Amino acid sequence: MRKELLKDIGEKELINRLGKFMPKNQVLDDCALIKTKNYNLLVNNDSLVENVHFNEISISPQDLGWKAVISNISDLLSSGSKKTVGITISLILPAKTEWVWVEELYKGINKALKQYGGVILGGDCSIGNAKMISITALGIQGELKLRRNACKPGEIILTTGIHGLSKLGFMIKSNINFDNNVSLNEKLISKSIEHFCRPQVNQNFLENLLKTRSNKKITRIGCTDSSDGLFQAVQDLAITSNCKAIINYEKIPRDKDWPKGKKWDEYYFFGGEDYELVFSLPKKWAKNLCKLDKNINEIGFFTNGKPSIEFKDHKKNKLLKNKPFKHF
Template sequence: MFSDLPDFFPQPKSSSSPTPISAIGEAGLLQIVQRYCPAQVVGDDGAVLPAPEGQLVVSTDVLVEGVHFSDVTTPAHAVGWRAVAANLSDLAAMGSRPRALVVGLGLPGSTPVAWVEELYEGMRACCARWGAELVGGDLCRSPQRFVAITALGSVQPGRAIERRRAQPGDWLVVTGPHGDARAGLELLLHPEQGSSATAAQRQQLIRAHQYPRPRLDVLSLLEALPGPLRLAGMDTSDGLADALVQVCQSSGVAARIAAERIPISVALRQAFPAQALEWALYGGEDFELLLSAEVSVAKHLLEKLPGAAWIGEVTGWDPQGTVRLQDGQILSRQQAFQHF
């Protein structure tokens, strides 16, 4: 999964200046952040972009200090990466290729200039990895740090992935392992935990939390399939169980899940064997995709996509959207992360 680590986790490049942004003012801060945008589109009241082919896809995501990140768990470079990755994951979940992103940034005046530079280095690195561009945004003073990104993408008509399109007989496929990000968070908060894992395994789990990988690589496999494509799905950033229930409720179907088929990494099983399945279902922040597809499409994905796994099937129509494990346990969104 992490064979491309040297490129996937580029080293930060910014200075270590402790200067606060209040010392350089708004104009000085704008000069810094505009360096991370194409010169030909930044500097006006809006960015002028070529109209995309197909249908426009828009998604937005907000990361707030103390809710989504902290200095204990997430350095600024990783905050930038995760902020972009969250939006790119939403685009991937729609079957959409990314085009551009705009950033709304709130900061206390005491924030070091170096923190902002690291943040934008992380955002630029994630954009470069998947062919997106930062094209502008806005800044404001705030009592706590937050990053709000809106992403623009495009998808061809008839090719969008929607939660409401699952049907009885579909196979349920996930694109990779679940639970690693939750385990990485646990290690960052409680380094004494997970002592049975090797140093490399611990680092794998921490990187899964700090540098999630949006699954845009799946799109080329889907684009190779001919004709209109009926796919239901969403990303699993709020937990696999949450995604399963949301897809089934949106589609009005029931599903049966084989818990033993949910992919769980060796690192997670080694570090936290007792929590592995619970975190795979409810941990969140994994940024994998859950897809509900007819059998032939599902088999194509399983054959071509390393790490993908069949985890169950849609069993029938059900307005309640009930999702059961094979032992009869009903999955619930209430155990997943909730903002309110």
């Protein structure tokens, strides 16, 4: 009899368990940190696997290249990287892959690098059954150290944008029957596809954080990105920071055409791949930041208590009994 299967514990729990193999001064976070004399380097690795994170119907190779870069840039940003140094690319491709596919992939990669900075430093390629693109990105740690474990009770929880759109875009592109009873607005459809295929990252985030900071002594901020869904992001912050998150359902920013209903709430909270930042700040700082950047919204607060998530409106707590994020 098998003692334990990955099937039962899932990717998330596996990554946590792998932490035991790391040195004690090294903390599992969005990025790894390398200290040098002049500045500290952030290192991140993110892989996209065919038929797990993407398939041929849902996304073009150019969009895939763009997205592979963005998922890494988002992780770097959520650790406080002020500049992307570059990336290395590891590709696994089936033998029958056409050159034009690879060329399109790299077009998307270079477009994203042009917009967000950084160059291709090198790479590796191997043959395999399914396509896989794994990017390692290196960035320079900025003044603010954004870490998952730095949230504090009393702080306001914020996000840089709207969730659920990427999930909806994926379902539209994959012809998945998501809800027959709802007819979607054209604008919402195109916005969702854009969010799924060409996600963006808030480039002014660190600058605006610094601009609105009143207490210069605060250099550590609780932060992660919502690549695995808003619910997963808040949960990661709560667990690693050892505090309880109270989410205000009414304050969650939705697209104005986002339909109502239980299913749509699930897409919203568990959707993933929106690459927004989820973070917490002292009250005054939070208020100033929201004034400066209208895309940023308060969605709740942290309090003392067992690491967990609750809705302010307790009736909404049944939503949390849903299964955690699985990549589409």
